[in-house]
Amino acid sequence: MNSSNPILNRAYGKRGYAAMETIPQSRVEDNLEEAYNAPAASSLRTGRMTMDDVVARTGILLGIAVIVGAASWYLNLPSSFLFIGLIGGLVTGLIGAFSKTVRPALYMTYxxxxxxxxxxxxxxxxxxxxxxxQQAVVATVAAFVGMLFLYKSGRLRATPKFTKVLIGATLGYLVLAMGSLISVLLGGGSLYSLSVFGPMLAMAGVALASFFLILDFDQAEQGVRMGLPQEESWRAGFGLVMTVIWLYLEILRLLAILRGGND
Known part of the structure; x- marks a missing residue:
């Protein structure tokens, strides 16, 4: 019996279904077993990002930051390098965050x-x-693990409402933080030095940075689910590293405020 579909006719050589070659059952079973035992397709084979790619890129960027940080610690670099790191990190961070192109070299520079x-x-x-x-490092790791658990367990999800509220609160916090920095540079006092408002502001910074990890986890998971190109794992890793460093610095500041108040 011939098909009226010309594509099917070409596929089967216009022979009809009865003329098709019958594949032995043993060969079918062997093919299924071979497919089952084959390793899972990696990003090198599919060209798509995987969660392993995100973890690897995050580890590379975080490793660079830790190595450079340890070197600057032990070399006892002057305070002028602090401003180089601050301005350089701000510029490269903004470019990386708003760039439509994946830029691994820029992320490493950051x-x-x-x-x-x-x-x-x-x-x-x-x-x-x-x-x-040491306290800040332990607290940062604990916060990261805690937020990862809340995300994986489904207790916290990056819903549109959650994202909108978090971004709005973060923008408000950044305005206050920048205002405090400008005040210090102009010879005034810091908002963080205020007896009651300072610790509350620092705790808000820690909370916002912690919750921002939920957005980073969601970005990575959505990228894998959508089958984005492998290079996008650099962008996801960059976002995670930005948040982890922000979280560490906020925790460091909060601990300093709390310990300073006890002196």
Whole structure:
């Protein structure tokens, strides 16, 4: 029996279904077993990002920041390098965040600047409050693991309402933080130094940075689910590193405020 579909006719050589070659059952079973035992398709085979890619890129960028931070700590670099790290991290961070193109080299440069900033700041805080850096690192890891658990368990999700409220609150917080920085540069006082408002503002920063991890987890998961190109894992890793560094610095500041108030 011939098909009226010319494509099917060409596929079967215009022979009809009865003329099709019958595949032995043993060969079918062998093919199924071979497919079942084959390793899962990696991003190298599919060209699509996987969660392993995101973890690897995040590890690379975070590793660069930690290595540069440790080097700047032990080299005891002058405070002028602090401003280089601050300005460089701000510029590269903004470019990376708003760029439509994936830029791995830019993300690595950002990690270098942020490592410089973290290393010098951490050493300075450690001189005034011994042990504070270790406390900040432990608290950052704990916050990361805690937010990952809440996300994976479904207790916290990046719903449109959650995202809208979080971004709005973060923008408001950044305005206050920038205002405080400008006040200090002009010779005034910092908002964080106020007896009651300072600790509350610092705790708000820690909370916002922690909740922002939910958006980063969701971005990575959505990218994998949508089958985005493998290079997009760099962007997801960049977002995670930005938030983790922000969280660490906020925790470091909060601990310094709390310990300073107890001195």
């Amino acid at each position: 990690a270098v600047f942020q490592g410089l900033l973290m290393g010098i700041l951490s050493r300075t805080f450690e001189l005034f409050y011994p042990g504070i850096v």
